[in-house]
Amino acid sequence: MNNNYDVIILGAGAAGLMCAGQASQRGRRVLVIEHAEKPGKKILISGGGRCNFTNLHTVPERFLSANPHFAKSALSRYTPQDFLSLVERHGIAWHEKTLGQLFCDGSAQQIVDLLLAECATGNFTLSCGETVRQVRHEGGRFSVTTDRHVAQAPSLVLATGGPSIPKIGATAYAYELARQFGLKVVEPRPALVPLTLSGEDVLFRELSGVATEVIARCGPASFREAALFTHRGLSGPAILQVSSYWRRGNTIEIDFLPNAGTGWLVETKHQNPRSTLRNALRARLPDRLADALNDRLKLEGPLANLSDAALRDGETQLANWPFRPNGSEGFAKAEVTAGGISTAELSSKTMEAKRVPGLYAIGEAVDVTGWLGGYNFQWAWASGWAAAQAV
Ligand code: FDA
Numbered sequence: 001m002n003n004n005y006d007v008i009i010l011g012a013g014a015a016g017l018m019c020a021g022q023a024s025q026r027g028r029r030v031l032v033i034e035h036a037e038k039p040g041k042k043i044l045i046s047g048g049g050r051c052n053f054t055n056l057h058t059v060p061e062r063f064l065s066a067n068p069h070f071a072k073s074a075l076s077r078y079t080p081q082d083f084l085s086l087v088e089r090h091g092i093a094w095h096e097k098t099l100g101q102l103f104c105d106g107s108a109q110q111i112v113d114l115l116l117a118e119c120a121t122g123n124f125t126l127s128c129g130e131t132v133r134q135v136r137h138e139g140g141r142f143s144v145t146t147d148r149h150v151a152q153a154p155s156l157v158l159a160t161g162g163p164s165i166p167k168i169g170a171t172a173y174a175y176e177l178a179r180q181f182g183l184k185v186v187e188p189r190p191a192l193v194p195l196t197l198s199g200e201d202v203l204f205r206e207l208s209g210v211a212t213e214v215i216a217r218c219g220p221a222s223f224r225e226a227a228l229f230t231h232r233g234l235s236g237p238a239i240l241q242v243s244s245y246w247r248r249g250n251t252i253e254i255d256f257l258p259n260a261g262t263g264w265l266v267e268t269k270h271q272n273p274r275s276t277l278r279n280a281l282r283a284r285l286p287d288r289l290a291d292a293l294n295d296r297l298k299l300e301g302p303l304a305n306l307s308d309a310a311l312r313d314g315e316t317q318l319a320n321w322p323f324r325p326n327g328s329e330g331f332a333k334a335e336v337t338a339g340g341i342s343t344a345e346l347s348s349k350t351m352e353a354k355r356v357p358g359l360y361a362i363g364e365a366v367d368v369t370g371w372l373g374g375y376n377f378q379w380a381w382a383s384g385w386a387a388a389q390a391v
Helices: 014-027 041-049 072-077 080-089 109-120 174-182 201-209 237-243 264-271 276-284 287-297 308-319 375-388
Strands: 007-010 031-032 052-055 092-097 101-104 122-126 134-139 141-146 150-153 155-158 185-191 211-218 219-229 233-235 254-255 321-323 335-342 360-361
Touching: 007 141, 007 150, 014 031, 014 109, 014 122, 041 052, 041 109, 041 308, 052 080, 052 335, 052 375, 072 174, 080 092, 080 375, 109 122, 109 233, 122 201, 122 264, 134 174, 134 287, 141 155, 155 174, 174 185, 174 335, 201 233, 201 276, 201 287, 211 237, 233 237, 264 276, 276 287, 287 308, 287 335, 308 321, 308 375
Parallel strands: 007 031, 007 155, 031 122, 155 360
Antiparallel strands: 052 101, 092 101, 134 141, 141 150, 185 335, 211 219, 211 254, 219 233, 254 321
16 A cells, blocks of 8 residues: 555545545545545434434524634535536435425435546545544655555545444544643534423323424524424424533423414413413424423413403413423434634634644534534535645
C-alpha cells in the first residue's frame, strides 16, 4: 500500500465521503480510513432507510452552535440545490415529504453509491475495518499509524462524526484527536433525542403509543409537529426538535390544541352547554389523551355549570402544559450530537484549525447541529465541500 497522500480523511460517513469525492476530483490523492466494515452506515439507516438527504428550507438559523454565524459561509457556498443537482445527475428519484424534507424514492444505499461514485472519478483509496492507533504531526506532515500501516499527508480531516448511536460504530474519537492537538471541545450532548419523564409527569407514560399534533416549546424554540407518548416519556418530531434546545432542569411546554382558536372552550359551552370538557377534548384529541388531560384539569360536569373564567383558565393550561423531563434517552437513541469541536478553533471558510495548519474538522464532529429534517446531512455536505476546496 502506498503510504503518501495529499489528504487523509478519518471517517467514511456523509461528510468524509463528500470531502473525499471533491478533493480527489481536484486532483488530490485521498486516503479515507474507516473503522467500520463498510462506509456510510448512518446514511444507510437515515430517514427510515430512504435518507432525508437535504432540506429546501436550509438557513443558518436552523442550526445550533455556540457561534450561530459559523455555519453561514459553508451553507451558502454549498446549498441544498447543489446536492439535489448531484442527486439528479446520478439519476436518483426523489420526493419532498413535508416541510422541505427531500428523500430518495428508493433507498439510502443510493446516496452512499452516489458518494462512492464521485470518489471513484478521482485518486481515491478507501480502507474499511482499519483501526487508527496513533496520529502525529511532524515537519508539516500528519502521520497516521493504524493496525495495518503508516500513512502520511500534509492534510488530515477529522470526519468521524459524534457519539450518537454507538452500536453502529459511532465514537467520540474526533474530540480525542481535537484535544490532542489542543483544540477546545464544546461539551457534547445528545440531541434530536426522546425525553424521559418522572415525578407527576410519569402518569403520562400510561399514554404510551398516543400521538397528536402539538406545538412544543423550550425557551425561544417552538415546533409544530407530532408528539408521541412513550413508555419512558416523550418522543415524536416536535419533541426531538425541542430536545436539542433542552438542558437539564428546563421545562418544556406543550400546546395540545394548536388548531383551536382562542376562546374555543367558551364557544363550545355556548353552542353545546350540556357537553362536558371530556367530550369537548375527545372531539379534538385521541380519547386516551383527552381523558388524561380532563382528569388533571378537574373541570367536572356540564360546561354550562362552569364559569367562562374557569374555562379560559383550562384553555390556557391546555395551550401551555408544562413537562419537566428528568433526562433524555441519551446517545444510544440520539439522532445527532450537539456540541463538539469548538467553531472558535476553525476557519468558517475552510474548516481548517486556526492553530494547526493542515488539520480540518467537518460534519457532526464540529459544534454545529441542525434541526430534524435533512439539515444535518446538508451540514455534512457543505462542511465537507468547504474543506475539500482547501486541502
Ligand atoms: P457520520 O456518523 O455519518 O460518519 C462518521 C464515520 O466515522 C462513520 O462511518 C464512523 O464509523 C466513522 N468512525 C467513527 N470513529 C472512527 C474511528 N475512530 N476511526 C475511523 N472511523 C471512525 N440527518 C439528516 O440530515 N437526515 C436524516 O434522515 C437523518 N436520519 C438519521 C437517522 C438516524 C437513526 C441517525 C442516527 C442519524 C440521522 N441523521 C439524519 C443524522 C446524520 O446521519 C448525521 O448528522 C450525519 O451522518 C453526520 O455525518 P458525519 O459524516 O459527520 O458523521
